[in-house]
Amino acid sequence: MTTPHETEARIPYLGITGLMLGIVLATLDGTIVGTALPTIVGELGGLDHLSWVVTSYLLTTAVATPLWGKIGDLYGRKGSYLASVAVFLLGSVLSGLAQSMGQLIAFRALQGIGAGGLMVGAFALIGVLVAPRDSAKVQSISAAMLPVAFVGGPLLGGLLTDHLDWRWAFYVNVPVGLAALLIVGIGIHVRTERIRARVDWPGALLLTLAILALTLLASWAGTTYAWTSPQILGLAVVSAAALALFVRVERRAEEPVIPPRLFRSRNFALAQLLGFLVGAGMLAAMNYLPQYLQFARGQSSTASGMLLLPLMLGMLVVQLATGRAIGRTGRYRAYPILGGALMTVGALALLTLDVDTPTAVASALTLVIGAGMGFLMQSTLLITMSSADPRDMGAAGGTVTLVRTIGGSLGVAMLGAVFTARLAGADTRLTPAQLKELPTPVREGFAAAVTNGLHGVLLGTAALAALALAASWFVREIPLPTRQGASGDPRRTAPGAAPDTGSEAAPATATSPEAPPSPHRPTADRPAPRPS
Template sequence: MTRPQPSGIPYLGISGLMLGIVLGTLDGTIVGTALPTIAGELGGLDRLSWVVTAYLLTAAVSTPLWGKLGDLHGRKGAYLSAVGVFLAGSVLSGLAQTMDQLIVFRALQGIGAGGLMVGAFALIGTLIAPGDSPRVQAITGTMLPLAFAGGPLVGGLLTDHLNWRWAFYVNLPVGLAALLLVSLALTAPTTRVRARVDWAGALLLTTGILALTLLATWAGTTHAWTSPRILALTAVAVAALTAFVRVERRAEEPVIPPRLFRGRDFAVAQLLSLLVGAAMLAVMNHLPQYLQFVRGQSSTASGLLLLPLLLGMVAVQLATGRSVARTGRYRIHTITGGALMTAGALLLLLLDVGTPTVAASALTVVLGAGMGFLTQSTTLITMYGAEPRDMGAASGTLTLVRTLGGSLGVAVLGAVFTARLAGHDTDRTPAQVAMLPEPVREAFRAALTSGLHGVLLGTALLSALAFAAAWLVREVPPRRSGPPGPPAPPAPATEAGSGSAVPPPAGRPAPRPS
């Protein structure tokens, strides 16, 4: 097994890795404020959720595969390849001329994004000595919240002052700098770990989740529940996921090791991650549409108005990490998170056509705080609940589950949103809507507000389920002896949240796995 370098930090090379992490984090939120303008130019507001869903789906499924490819062919090469695929998808997305093209290119971009975070952390873990880890973690803990919270603002500025396509083109200079720094300034060990890529499991998982996503998007809206297409999708989803479970039990290196779910807290944490991922991505991709189409805000302003949600979430994540590190207690954070998320989603139902913009922005704080409690506590429970040999698999599973939650949440609640806009011409930009005759404009704004309410009701239901599931967490007292718990890497923004999880201080035992 490759050991970290004994001393010293290759700062230039690590900077390249950090740029890659920032790319993945920023791209999870930068597109949200550009979506209304994209829909107006390319048409197809009814398929707008797929711009997000395609990215999340391919990022989720490809994440564990990039990890295995790094083991087989070298982590530096795998990371550089992931950056290359991500940049190719970014450029093609910026060049897209139709909504269908954009969806396909976003899927390609997601494949690359799946390797950015896992590749960077794998290299950092390989190259950095334990004594230097706190300094690197401090850098990561500072950069990621800034990138996550700044994404909507940067996306809005680029859309307003250049073009929405620059929300994708901006990745090019950053990505090229990452490629150059890592290629020239980072020397990675050539030792490789023998591992087999679970292609069968990955294919079955992709098929099953894609069928579920299409089912969630079409059933009851585009097609009747009893239509042949919906029945066929149901059969494909059930067959693929059933076969996936069987394959994973026999696979030498499964995509999701079944043994991880023997601990109850680990299993509950994955359920909570799925729910919070679904709720967060759905809200973050539909609130900008309300702010721009209904409240008449610019893309830049809608990015600024999301900051209370994002900063509330990041602040709570950091506080939660420190609290768990200090006390070893985490159950109360999951329960509090579920309660605040439910209250926050219901509070946002106060939004209507005439709600003052500042009030609309301030109302998001409660929901953001609830998400912060849950994203951080589930990350810590996941990492503390895994054996050392399964730490990478546990992190990959959390990434996969949370991102899949976001994909399904955007698909299902996006279908609800679209259904409430039936009968309205949705191929307009916010500026074009503002120039419509007043009766038509007000009818459109009322319909869009109704669509947002549908999303928020779905979010409240998901949050209530998370609150109920949080009570199933069985808090286990810390060990009286043993090594400190492993540091939990920040969750990528594409999986619904980012923040530095703070490990227990040296000498303080971690909670014992359930």
């Protein structure tokens, strides 16, 4: 006969693996498309539309993330997670079938709606299924899978584009997603209880309107329309009004998208600002560096993916090292300062790139900015989770992901507009392969224009990083506990987890984009009893 304690101690590794496949999908799609974009936009519609291929996905992901989390809380996490995977797969297939830039942008938006539920749903289910004492075992699975997806994304995107077709950058999601659906459906059993509460639809709609207006303003101001034009001034008014109403609605909502009480903590608010800034700079650099490598340096999609590996590896290694260091010492203030400084220096160093820069040098220079991003990303996650009460662990994790994604959306839009403006007069409907067939003077002129455009993006990234550096100095050092509490003492937390606030919370990890909510807080799901 299996005892209740033994039943609770079992970890459904099969189901957890299925959840990790969903996380891999979200991670992979965030990096795999970058190296395929030069071919995509050249074939379907031009570089002037590149930012919207990325922005439409990020925008809907940002808005959908808290909604999926709340729907899972209220109506069942397993069903919510499976539904998000299905929507993501539908968007992936349609994106691969797109015949115009308008279609691709719309289908990427649909894909983003599904992507919003992949990570938040997976970590919510893990929080229900796995006790805190077993979290290290589950983290070992993510530690093995996420780096492969994170670092291998650009390389895989390049390989698929060069040897098959850019459409396979989207189709590759299908077998992984179907495996996740099957494994989670079979391997996870939870008892769903309907909770009577409301989804904050007014808040979600106002947030969507505000982000969309800000994104359009960032894309059009100074390029498509003058800064003082009625269109830009109208967008500014709409975004300001929507944000003001959003704050008012959130204060009164029964289940707010973003609980306003979280921002009473100075460190939490600063961490969200830092997350916004690093998200903006990171996504802009990662999506426009391949343009330079393929158009100005004549590299293939595969080679441009390999040349981004120093950036990706630098970011990943620093994230892992920072998580361990903070967990060991309980101190974190120095890391966002170091991250802001390195990211600023790295962006300025990349300004030395020219049409004649050796490819190896161009690749190596990305290591510094990648390391800076790693310091900022990991420290902001841990500061966020340590600044929130245990009851708000899920909301805090969702908020940092939401803010970082919003930053990426606005950063790509704003710096994409700078990039496009510097390409004025160039033919933006060329793919890298078509460019190689043109006369040498045309190729050299286009390469110079793309390099000039990248310099504009990097100047903007350096400015964002400098703002992050300045904001980091205001973070207060509140040491975290450095020793695991005794068994049964819910007031002691693991390294990197929330400070002593009276309840146990799951620790944030170096490889997790957000921390899983505590399994001990009220939820809509419970593990189904196993047969004896």
